[in-house]
Structures are given as structure tokens and as C-alpha cells.
Amino acid sequence: MTTGLEVSELTVRLSHEDGQVVLVDGITLGIEAGRCLGIVGESGCGKSLTLRSVMGLVPLGVERDLSALRVAGREVLGDGTPPPGVAMVFQDSATSLNPSMRVGSYLVRVLRRAAGHDARSAREAALLLLSEVGISHPEVHMNAFPHQLSGGLRQRTAIALALATAPAVLLCDEPTTALDVSTQARILRLLRERMDARELAMVFVSHDMGVIRQVADRVAVMYAGRIVETGSTEDVIDRPRHHYTRMLLESMPANAAPGGAFRSIPGLPPAPAAYVEGCRFASRCPHHDAGCDLPLVGLDGLSLEHRSDCVHEDDTPSREWTHARG
Amino acid sequence: MSGRAQLALRRLAQVLPVLLLLLLTVFALRAILPGDPARSIAGPRATEAQVEEVRDRLGFDEPLPVAFASFLEDVTQGQLGVSNRTHQPVAELIVQRAPVTLSIAIGAVATTFLIGIPLGWYLALRRGRADADAASAVLIAVVNVPAFWLGLMLSILVGLRWGVLPVGGLEPGVTGWIRSMILPCLTVGLVAAPWVARSVATSIGGILASDFVTTARSLRFSGWSLFLHHLLRNALPPTVTLLALQAGSLLFGAVVVEQVFALPGLGSALLEAAASRDFAVVQGLTLVLGAAIILVNAAGDVAVAVLDPRTRWD
Numbered sequence: 045m046t047t048g049l050e051v052s053e054l055t056v057r058l059s060h061e062d063g064q065v066v067l068v069d070g071i072t073l074g075i076e077a078g079r080c081l082g083i084v085g086e087s088g089c090g091k092s093l094t095l096r097s098v099m100g101l102v103p104l105g106v107e108r109d110l111s112a113l114r115v116a117g118r119e120v121l122g123d124g125t126p127p128p129g130v131a132m133v134f135q136d137s138a139t140s141l142n143p144s145m146r147v148g149s150y151l152v153r154v155l156r157r158a159a160g161h162d163a164r165s166a167r168e169a170a171l172l173l174l175s176e177v178g179i180s181h182p183e184v185h186m187n188a189f190p191h192q193l194s195g196g197l198r199q200r201t202a203i204a205l206a207l208a209t210a211p212a213v214l215l216c217d218e219p220t221t222a223l224d225v226s227t228q229a230r231i232l233r234l235l236r237e238r239m240d241a242r243e244l245a246m247v248f249v250s251h252d253m254g255v256i257r258q259v260a261d262r263v264a265v266m267y268a269g270r271i272v273e274t275g276s277t278e279d280v281i282d283r284p285r286h287h288y289t290r291m292l293l294e295s296m297p298a299n300a301a302p303g304g305a306f307r308s309i310p311g312l313p314p315a316p317a318a319y320v321e322g323c324r325f326a327s328r329c330p331h332h333d334a335g336c337d338l339p340l341v342g343l344d345g346l347s348l349e350h351r352s353d354c355v356h357e358d359d360t361p362s363r364e365w366t367h368a369r370g
Numbered sequence: 371m372s373g374r375a376q377l378a379l380r381r382l383a384q385v386l387p388v389l390l391l392l393l394l395t396v397f398a399l400r401a402i403l404p405g406d407p408a409r410s411i412a413g414p415r416a417t418e419a420q421v422e423e424v425r426d427r428l429g430f431d432e433p434l435p436v437a438f439a440s441f442l443e444d445v446t447q448g449q450l451g452v453s454n455r456t457h458q459p460v461a462e463l464i465v466q467r468a469p470v471t472l473s474i475a476i477g478a479v480a481t482t483f484l485i486g487i488p489l490g491w492y493l494a495l496r497r498g499r500a501d502a503d504a505a506s507a508v509l510i511a512v513v514n515v516p517a518f519w520l521g522l523m524l525s526i527l528v529g530l531r532w533g534v535l536p537v538g539g540l541e542p543g544v545t546g547w548i549r550s551m552i553l554p555c556l557t558v559g560l561v562a563a564p565w566v567a568r569s570v571a572t573s574i575g576g577i578l579a580s581d582f583v584t585t586a587r588s589l590r591f592s593g594w595s596l597f598l599h600h601l602l603r604n605a606l607p608p609t610v611t612l613l614a615l616q617a618g619s620l621l622f623g624a625v626v627v628e629q630v631f632a633l634p635g636l637g638s639a640l641l642e643a644a645a646s647r648d649f650a651v652v653q654g655l656t657l658v659l660g661a662a663i664i665l666v667n668a669a670g671d672v673a674v675a676v677l678d679p680r681t682r683w684d
Contacts, residue, residue, distance in 0.1 A: 101584055104498065125592070132588045139581040144603045144679055153599070154589050189679045205589060 048245020049098075049130070049213040050074040050346075052112035056090065056097050058316070059105055065316045067106070068094055069269040073247075073345035075262065077116065077212065080239060080246040081345060082260025082277065084253060084292070086313055090269045091249045092135075095215045098247075099132050100124045116212045131211035133235075135218040137198035141190035147174075147201050148186025151208055158209040173204045178234055196227035200234065207238065214239070216248045220255060232259050253296050257281055264345035265289045268313050268324035271343045275350030285352035288325045323355065331356055378672045385668045392660045396653050397441050400430075410647040411454040445657070451650030453643075460654035463639060470540070470635035473551050474558060474624045481559020482566050482616065487609065489563065490570025497575055506571075509564040517623045521557040521630035528553060538632035554631045558623035562616055566609075573608040577601055607678040614670020618663045 056068035068090040075081040083091045097108040100122075113121040120127035134140040142150060151170040155161045161169055167186075174182035177200040190198055199219060206214060216235065220228040236259060239246050248259050256263055256277065263280040265273040265288065273286040284290040291309045293299060300306050311328040314320075323329070326336035335355045343351050408425040409416070416424075425431055432440075444451070450460035489505070496502035529537035540550050577583060578601070586600040625637030632638075636655055643651035675681045 096584075099588055101587055103579075126588055126590060132585075134581060134585055134588075136581060140585045142582045142586065142600055142604070144677070145599065153591075153595075157590060157595075191680050202585070205585070209589060 046077045047114065047117055048075050048077040048079070049247065050112065050114040051094075051098055052110060054094060054097055054108065054110040056093055056102065056106060056108050059107065066319060067269055067316050068097065069319065070342060071266075071269075071271050071344070073264055073271070075245045075247060077245045078240065078243045079261045080236070080248055080259055082256035082263045083247065083249045083266055083345075084251065084256045084263060085266035086251060086292075088313055089266045091251075091266050092217050094266070095132065095217050095247065095249055098127070099130060099215060100126050101132075129212040130215065131206035131209045131213070132215040132217065133199070133202050133206050133219045136222045137190075137195060137202050137219075138222065140202060141198060141205075143190055145189075146186065147188050147190065147193075151186070151201075151205060154205055154208040170204075170208070173208055174201075176207070176238070177201075177204045178230075179204075194227075195223050196231065199223060199227075199231055203231075203234065203238070207242070211244065213245045213247070216246065218250050219248075221250070221252070228255070229258075235259065253281065253293060254298065262345070262348060264343075265292070268319055269316065270324065270340075270353070271345050272325065272354070273350075273352040274343055274345045274347075276348050279350040283350070285350065286325075286354040287329050287331055287356065288354075289352070291329075323353065377675050381668055381672050381675070385664055388664050389661060392657065392664065393442065393445065394438070396657045396660070397438050399653055399656065400649065410649070450654035450657070453648055453651050455643075455646055455648050455651075460650050463651065464636065464654060464658055467634055467636045467639045470628065470633050471621075471624050471637060473547070474554050474627060474633075474635065475620055477551055477555025478558035478562065478620050478623065479613065479616075481555055482562045482613070482620075485559065486563040486566025487570055489567035491574055493567060493571035494574035494578060497571075506568075509568060512560075513564040513568075515561060517557055517561045517626045518630055520561060521554070521627050524553050524557055525630065538630075540633060550631075550633070554624075554627045554633060557627050557630070558620055561623060562620060566612060566616065569612050570605070570609055574601070574605055577604050580604075603677075607674045607681075610670055610673045610677065614667045614673075617666040617670075621659055621663060 051074060052072050053070050054068055054072070055066060055070045058065045058067055071094065073081065073083075073094075083094065085091045093102070093106075096102055097110075098113065100108075102108055108124070110121065112119065113127060115127060115129040120129065141147075148167070148170060151173065152163070152166045155166040155169050156163070159169070170186065171182040174185055179185050179197065179200055185197070185201075190201070193201065202219070214235075219235070220231050223231060232255065235246065235248075238244065248256070250256050260277045263275065263277050264271045265280065265286065267288050273280060273284065273289045280289060281293065284293055288309075295306070295308050297306060309328055314324055314327065320337070321339035322337040323340060326332045329336070338355075340353055343353050406421070408421050408428065408430055411428070412421045412424045430437075448461055450464070452459050453463060493502050493506060525537050528535050535553055536550050540547065582604075583596070583600055586596055591600060621637075624635065625640060627633075628635040628637040629641060636659065639651065640655045640659075642648070643655065
């Protein structure tokens, strides 16, 4: 199996008057071609920022730092502009498409820029792409403005635009969050299909374990700017090892006992300025003890091997009783 | 008929009730304005009988609906009455005075455009940096400068001290006309430009931070093509709306500035007429200036509809 995407030691910092805050703390992840890595975590854990940083689209005042960025084995760590071979689908298709450009002319422009088509072949390629993403009347669709389309059709359009750049890696930033459940299922199916057909390496960010279970082969659970657990989707969801993952799964409505109260994780994630070197979940964890406050090395989301950052696991591989990072 | 033409027609149809309201208001001026118009027409030394005769002749005694109907009839025929003072038809006076005001308005819009829009882009693109923050602070101060003061300053500095341009009045010939218009246009334009700059900066700032620009960047749009198809396309509608909305204050600025630079335009005609209770002239000028603002706003709406597909009704 060939590697699709490899990201090494990604750190994202926000600079402000009093200094710097680390938002994403040196994470490493990767996924093979034809496979999907799901990144799951609460709002603010840095999962979307991780994707945007890979894409070179960080907001003003935020800087990224990584030691390597490889697409299909080739180093593409450039000047911070979108790396070749990587495309992205965004969360809200209502705002992510240019409101004053017709779908067709947008697609044609992208195709002409990215793949060097001439006007006629770009139009043909656009029609082909639209039918590829399941749009039944591509000719009609080409003339539509985004506001004339339903949410599902808009997201299909956004996927077609991303595929128009002929990517090897597709980054998906909660692309189904703004959709209703049945549309969501159809879009997820479409993404899996395209991934299989095009041998795409996919990274799919979501706060929804149910969605991750449907789409991902492998999962990285993020908390407070770090990966705290990683492994195959089956292992992580069926046999969670980190207390955070366990509590996250327990708080899914589908896992609540019928008639019983919904469970939630008490408290809030720490603010980035308050990130500690020890376990960052400790303050909300019912199993918190002195060992949790010792520095951690952090995990990487590279292999299928099931690993966790939690000290309450005897076989936690990443645990190092040193102050190496201090 | 195309969707755009249809939309333009519908927008123009909306103008009609507003115009009617304007006509009503202008007609009501007769009752609102202080002083007795019949008395001022007849002159200070006229007898009560003579005043009564004037009132009768001009139909000031007719019941209001009848008076309004004949007023409407006159207006639709281009009859705006006759000046009490000079006995010149008001329509003729307007045609005579309009070129000055139009020149100032066009020049002022151009000045506002040329200064406000690039400045707004600059502020948006360099937001958070020291130079843009300083420029923003200066703009807040400049926004509050009154047009008459700026006009006087320009007149004193450029006109009197440097002697480069006329201090006031119209110079003969085309070159003279242009030379006479530069300072008035600059005055009105410079006062309006900061508003435009700040507003453009806000809308560009929003577009720069928008999701669709992020998407465009992820699709490898950059530089000129990002600017043209993704930024400018979406920045134009709010800018056009803003300029149309500025039409009113630009005209008001022209009224003031004609006074400062002693130019024979509609604004100075309005002031002269108001000062001498020249009722028909005030009425006619208010009507024409009001209609101009209404039409400019409607034109702005139509332009926005053409530029922004989301406002189209098709």
C-alpha cells in the first residue's frame, strides 16, 4: 500500500501581544492511498486547524510549523501555499462557494488552471465531474448559481471542484455537518466511492463519532491540540483505551440507555493558553491521579496499531517517565 | 424580455409611488414654508386687495385637492411655475443652472471613487498593521470635517496663497470651466471619500475572511484571478449601493460648496430662492433634486441586481 499523505510534527501557533499560544502541539499523522483517516474531537481541539494548516490556509496571525509534508511520497513542504496534489472540502457549502459565479464557470476555471484544459475540453471534463459526483442533469447544473441549489447539491458541487484539481489527497473538514441526516449519508457514500475509485488518501474531520464510524478506516482522537488515541476505527470505537475516547463514545445519543439521561463529559476543554505538559484531559477525568500530571510525549496518527496516551493503561506505548519535553 | 430588463422595469415601477410622495411633500411646502407667498409675490408695499388678487390669480385659494391636481398637471407638462423675483420660468432656470451642479456631482463622485475605493482596499488588505491602523484613525478625524470648512481652506490655500486655481466664480471657456470645478469637486469628494473608504474596507475585510475566498485559495486561485473573480466580483455590489446612497449627501455637499465658491448652480439658486421667499423656485428645485436622488438610488439598485445574482428575481 502506498502512502498518500504524511504530516510530520505539525505545530500551529497563534501570536499575540503577550507572546504565543500553541493551538496544535506537534502532531504527526498520515494515511495511505485509498484509505480514510478520521480525526475526531470536540470543538476547539484543533482538528479543523490541522487540516487548514496542511492546506496552507491558516487565519491571519496564525503560523504553522512542520518538519515534513509528503504527498504520495513526494516532499511538498513549500512556501505555505496549498501543496500540490491536495484538495479540500469545507464544512458549510452555503458560504464556501463563490456566490456570484455560476457552478459551470467555476468548474471550468479550476479545470483550466489545474489541469491545463482548453475551453471545450474543460467544459466536457466539468460535465463528467458533475455526473461523477451524482448530479443527474449536469448541463442544467452548470448554469446554476450556488444559492439556487440545495445543501446536498452544493456540497456535491464543492466535492466536484475539489476533485477538479485531480488530487491525491482529499481533506474533508466536517463536510456533512451542515446537512440533514439522509443527505449526510448520501454524501458520505459519495466520498467513499470517489476515494475508492480514485485511490484517494482521505482525511475526514468530524466531531461526530457516528459519521467517523461510517467513513473512516482509521481514527485519531484529538483533545486540546494533541492526538490522544489512535488505531483502526473498529478498535478505537469498540475498545477505546483513553478515558476521553471512552467518555466521548458514552456521550453519543445512540449509546444512551432508552429512557435514561444523556451523558456528557462535565466541564470544558482547557483554553490553549492553559495547556499543560501532562494529560490535558486530567481536569475533567474522573480517574485523575498524580501520574496524569507528568509530561507526555504525544502520539502520532500513522499506524493501525491501537495506541493511547492515557496513563491508566499499563501497556501505553507512548508513556515516557522522563521530562524530555519539559 | 430578459430577467434583467424585467427587474429594471419593476424597480422603476417602484419609483413611481416614491415620486408621488415627493410631489405631495413639495406641494405641501406651500403650507409649511414660513411667510405668505402671495404677500411676498405682491411685494412689501402692496395693499391687502392686491395680495388677495395675487392669491386668486395663482390659485392659492383653491381647495387643496384641486390645487394638487393642477400642480400635478403642470409638473407633468414641465411647467414648474415662474420665479416671483425675476419672472423667469423655473424650468428654464434649472436648465441654466444644472450644468454647474452636474459637473460638481460628477467630479465629486469621481474623486470619491478614485480616493475612497483604493484607500478602502488598502485598509482591508493591510488590516492589523501599523500604517493601516494609523490611516484608519486619520480617516475618523477627516470624516468629521465639514464641507464648507474644507472648501474655505482649499480656496484660501490653493486659490489665494498659491494662486493656482480660481478662488471662486466661473472662468470663461472650457479650460476655465474645468479649472473652476477642480476645487469644488475636491471639496465634496474629499469629504465623502473617508466614508466610502471605511465602508469599502469593511466589506472587503469580510470578503477576504470569507469561506468562499478560502475555498478559492484551496483551488489554487491566487493573485490577479483571485482578485478579479472572487474578491472584486463580490465587492462591487455593496460599493455600488454605497455610492448610490451617497448621492444625497453629494448633492447636499454641492449646495454648500457652490455657496463657498460662488458658483451659479442649483444649490446656490435654491439658497437664493429660499432667502427671498421665491416660492416657485424652491418648489421646482426641491422637486428636481429629490427626483434626482430617487432615480440615482433606483439606478444603483438595478446595477446591484445585475452584479449580484442573489438579488435577481428570475
